[in-house]
Amino acid sequence: MGRGFSEFKGKVAVVTGGASGIGRGLAERFIDEGMQVVIADIERDALDRTAAEIGALAIQTDVSDAASVAALADAAHSRFGAVHVVCNNAGIGSFGRIRDLTLADWQWMINVNLWGVIHGVHHFLPLLLENPEGGWIVNTASMGGLAAFPGLGAYATTKFGVTALSETLAQELAQDEVPVGVTVLLPGPVRSNLGRSLRNRPADLAAGTLADADLESLPQYRDRLPWKTPAQAAEVVITAMREGALYAVTHPELVERVFNRTQGIVQAFGYQAEFSPK
Numbered sequence: 001m002g003r004g005f006s007e008f009k010g011k012v013a014v015v016t017g018g019a020s021g022i023g024r025g026l027a028e029r030f031i032d033e034g035m036q037v038v039i040a041d042i043e044r045d046a047l048d049r050t051a052a053e054i055g056a057l058a059i060q061t062d063v064s065d066a067a068s069v070a071a072l073a074d075a076a077h078s079r080f081g082a083v084h085v086v087c088n089n090a091g092i093g094s095f096g097r098i099r100d101l102t103l104a105d106w107q108w109m110i111n112v113n114l115w116g117v118i119h120g121v122h123h124f125l126p127l128l129l130e131n132p133e134g135g136w137i138v139n140t141a142s143m144g145g146l147a148a149f150p151g152l153g154a155y156a157t158t159k160f161g162v163t164a165l166s167e168t169l170a171q172e173l174a175q176d177e178v179p180v181g182v183t184v185l186l187p188g189p190v191r192s193n194l195g196r197s198l199r200n201r202p203a204d205l206a207a208g209t210l211a212d213a214d215l216e217s218l219p220q221y222r223d224r225l226p227w228k229t230p231a232q233a234a235e236v237v238i239t240a241m242r243e244g245a246l247y248a249v250t251h252p253e254l255v256e257r258v259f260n261r262t263q264g265i266v267q268a269f270g271y272q273a274e275f276s277p278k
């Protein structure tokens, strides 16, 4: 990708899922850079509390609902007159083996994690393209958007979609030679409330088997996984935006998982891939 996004001061950012975790980390970091920040989230209380603590504007939003995201874009634009950065970050991360999932499980996961990002791109891209000084889209995928893990089939299905959407959009924006770019955030384990995602499962949705796995509360994961903080995730995003980089990675130590998947694909084409760190 060409030019990055480096003039943050005085610009306007909208962060979905901004009441907690990585979204809050991004919002705080943008505020530190001198931006005006709107945080959008489905959880009213957490949203208002976070907005008051960090000095952001709160707009309650359900990213799975196109009209709600359209209203968010309108409200942010009317309040500040422009939107320069949108982070399509709201997401859920409950676990379930594919054979056990109900269709309602799939619908919830796809509605939030994939439609949420599609709605954000659809409603905010026209606003970013309006800016003579350009803009930036940050989509939060996951390591699960690059490699599969047992128990995370529904999640990975949505996150691979977010990766594909981001890669395609980056190529199209480059072809169009517009000053808007894309970064896809690919986090490994980051301390957040993702392990309590079921708190946001819609009450009117049919029953399912998706379950929360709060890995941070289990000693074998808490101590073994290389946990990072939301501030560290936000730092890699800022760096990627400045550099105009498509991929923002929080855990270089997990590269082997990506390599192993790539190796399988390359071998199917009749070639060998070699793992050689730079």
Ligand SMILES: NC(=O)c1ccc[n+]([C@@H]2O[C@H](COP(=O)([O-])OP(=O)(O)OC[C@H]3O[C@@H](n4cnc5c(N)ncnc54)[C@H](O)[C@@H]3O)[C@@H](O)[C@H]2O)c1
Binding pocket: 016, 017, 018, 019, 020, 021, 022, 023, 040, 041, 042, 043, 046, 061, 062, 063, 064, 089, 090, 091, 092, 093, 112, 140, 141, 142, 143, 186, 187, 188, 189, 190, 191, 192, 193, 194, 195, 196, 197, 200
């Ligand atoms: N924490 C990790 O280890 C990790 C790893 C890879 C990817 N991610 C991704 O990072 C993103 C942020 O998650 P997090 O880890 O900060 O978790 P989190 O639960 O702390 O934050 C997610 C936020 O999204 C909000 N949300 C959920 N459903 C929503 C909806 N329908 N509309 C609007 N807001 C909604 C939640 O209320 C919450 O505030 C997610 O997309 C997640 O998949 C997280």
